[in-house]
Amino acid sequence: MRAVGIILAGGNNKKMRELSEKRAIAAMPVAGSYRAIDFALSNMTNSHIKKVAVFTQYNSISLNEHLSSSKWWDFGRKQGGLYVFTPTLSAMNSNWYRGTADALWQNLKWLKSSHEPYVVIASGDGIYKLDYNKVLEYHIAKQADITVVCKDMPEDADVSRFGLVRTNEDGRIVEFDEKPMVATSHTVSCGIYVIRRRQLIELIEKCAEEDRYDFVQDILIRYKNMKRIYAYKLESYWSNISCVDSYFKTNMDFLDPEVRNYFFNTYPDVYSKVDDNPPAKYNVGAKVRNSLVSSGCIINGEVENSILFKKAYVGNNCVIKNSIILNDVYIGDNTRIENCIVESRDTIRANMTYIGAPNDIKIVIEKNERFVL
Numbered sequence: 001m002r003a004v005g006i007i008l009a010g011g012n013n014k015k016m017r018e019l020s021e022k023r024a025i026a027a028m029p030v031a032g033s034y035r036a037i038d039f040a041l042s043n044m045t046n047s048h049i050k051k052v053a054v055f056t057q058y059n060s061i062s063l064n065e066h067l068s069s070s071k072w073w074d075f076g077r078k079q080g081g082l083y084v085f086t087p088t089l090s091a092m093n094s095n096w097y098r099g100t101a102d103a104l105w106q107n108l109k110w111l112k113s114s115h116e117p118y119v120v121i122a123s124g125d126g127i128y129k130l131d132y133n134k135v136l137e138y139h140i141a142k143q144a145d146i147t148v149v150c151k152d153m154p155e156d157a158d159v160s161r162f163g164l165v166r167t168n169e170d171g172r173i174v175e176f177d178e179k180p181m182v183a184t185s186h187t188v189s190c191g192i193y194v195i196r197r198r199q200l201i202e203l204i205e206k207c208a209e210e211d212r213y214d215f216v217q218d219i220l221i222r223y224k225n226m227k228r229i230y231a232y233k234l235e236s237y238w239s240n241i242s243c244v245d246s247y248f249k250t251n252m253d254f255l256d257p258e259v260r261n262y263f264f265n266t267y268p269d270v271y272s273k274v275d276d277n278p279p280a281k282y283n284v285g286a287k288v289r290n291s292l293v294s295s296g297c298i299i300n301g302e303v304e305n306s307i308l309f310k311k312a313y314v315g316n317n318c319v320i321k322n323s324i325i326l327n328d329v330y331i332g333d334n335t336r337i338e339n340c341i342v343e344s345r346d347t348i349r350a351n352m353t354y355i356g357a358p359n360d361i362k363i364v365i366e367k368n369e370r371f372v373l
Contacts, residue, residue: 001133004116005044009037009124010057010097015243018363025242026124027063029309029326031254032292035066036241037124038272041073046268047132050080055103057087072273099213104204119200123191127250128238138232139194145227149192151234162188163216165231173229176221190238248361251307251324255290277310340364
């Protein structure tokens, strides 16, 4: 593909509550064995984009560790490759990324040194499959300056945390409202853009001259009447995990056989860093129904409608329902967990009960030390 890829993975918000205190949102575990950023990276490599940059910033340790080897997404080539950029202090700059446009500005040298004519920009917290070549073909056919991938959401969906767009009959965006108080549309921006590289450089340089830092506010909205900005409608599954409710629902969607089949049993594949864990072990008395259990797990109790990430241990007589158990969690005997998200590396003592409500998911964080007898 005649494009370079940029994945914006440095942001953070309070809607993830305690879950984002130790990791970037793009590093959140998804579907048992994946991280959120794996989906954008897989889309890049499946679209034959050979050169990809990831901009990280907030709580980036686990994300950088996950990206430490590019081989998992087949970016370990002599030409191209996977680049991870964090804010760099210099004599000319002493700021962290002040926004998405500023992140592009601080790494403009990399963009200028590239030779591909187009740029695909994607957020690191979207869960979807997309061939960016189709977006580029649409972009060229419409003679667009910028193409924004959009999704029509159900009428009852909460869209207040997204950018909302309205288009004319030709698909050109005529209104763009970023995170409005009152929804005027149910077509949301997916945070995926295609733009000519030279034009992006010009727009970013103009933003820097005027001390403007946000790609949406200072480019998409500001230039919507001056530039030809078009919407490409995504018809397949798409979800954004940047709030607790959405994160929980997205993971639970993978309990649906149709969603699992779409992501994991149909071409193209979704790739991730692979850990050398043993297969999940189900001891005598274990009961598992409609759940995803990852490698390295040991199950002694009952698990229903739940997702267990890598190396989770469930003790005897435990009951886990409608919950997400993140990586490396130890759950003691006779414990009941329902409608909860249990943070990674937690130790839940025996005889504990944690029950949340279906519309108010409880986040369980314990700081107990583990004692080996």
